[in-house]
Structure formats: C-alpha cells, structure tokens
Amino acid sequence: SAVISQKPSRDICQRGTSLTIQCQVDSQVTMMFWYRQQPGQSLTLIATANQGSEATYESGFVIDKFPISRPNLTFSTLTVSNMSPEDSSIYLCSVGVGPGEQFFGPGTRLTVL
C-alpha cells in the first residue's frame, strides 16, 4: 500500500483567488492522479500527473484552470485557479502502486464563497 498525505485538509476561499493543494506519497510511484468529488456526487478524474512532462487532462478540465506540477515521483500539486462557488468540492489525489492497487489521499475539502 501507500501512505498519502494532502495539504491543506480543508480551506475556505474567496471567489477569484487560487488555491494550491499538495499531495505527498511515502514511496516513489509512477502514476499519480487528481480527482474531484462535488457535494453528494461521485468522483471524477481531473488529470493524470506525469513526472517530467505535462499533465494529461480529462474532457472538461483544462490546464489554465487546474495547473498541475509533478516535480518528482513522490509529490504533486494541483492548483484551482480563479475560483468560483462551483469549484467547491473535495479534491483527492491517488496513486497507482501496482496492478489493481490504487490508493487515495484523505482529500482536501474546498469551499468557495
């Protein structure tokens, strides 16, 4: 398994501002992902964070809104830019450590006023 931590655990932000969420893993992993869970909803993949190259975004998500960094094999950041109340969600990072094994961090609960 993998131990994943996220910072911050929660935040309340004003519209128009940006928030950077950090994800740290206790071991080197190739695959890191960012998901969004809107209130009362399921999880939707935002992007795959690739080490040494640009992130791969899913349909409906763009780099200008959700820039991602992956400077090494244990760390990634997701920025939520120019926030609006519709961005209020839980943001989760996950890692794939082997066939069939994908683990999630505790999530960052974001509220935008």
Added chain:
Amino acid sequence: GEDVEQSLFLSVREGDSSVINCTYTDSSSTYLYWYKQEPGAGLQLLTYIFSNMDMKQDQRLTVLLNKKDKHLSLRIADTQTGDSAIYFCAESGGYNKLIFGAGTRLAVHP
C-alpha cells in the same frame, strides 16, 4: 462511453448480509474495485478483482463478477454498524485511471 451504475441506497439490519450491486459498460476493464467512504473521510480501497476471476473472498467480503452481464457485486457478511458508509464501484478505464459509480449509501440499523 464508459459508465458505471449503482443503486443509491441500501438498508440492512445488523447481523444480516448486505449485497451491493454494480453494472459497468467497458468490457475491456482489467480491474474492478470497491471503495468505502465514511462521512468526512477519504476513500478506502476495500478490495478489487481481476477481470479473469469470477469470485474473490476476503474475510467478510465476497466479490462476484459476471463478465458476460458486466455485473459486479459486493457481499458483506454479518453487517455491523461500522459498515455504514458509501460504497463506490469503479472500473479501470485504462492506464490505471478509474471510472466511478455514483456510490451506494449503506445504512445499518439495529
């Protein structure tokens, strides 16, 4: 496209078995997963099954896979109040990215 469907709610009595069902559309899925989410918490990987398996058992959990019907189920034996949570079914949509169902809220009552 890829889609995963689950019933939204299940209520069971403590000590009974719970069966949570899921259907998926992507026949090329390699792995199918069950995650548990308790209130205010992240996702806990409960179990997963490889697509060439029919069944997997792990203590109180039994996963059944009917690949022909694209149907996955999770059976929890001797359900306890601590099992109350939302259970998400997910399939691997390629390159390890997951497609999730809407989640089934399991309520366990005395």
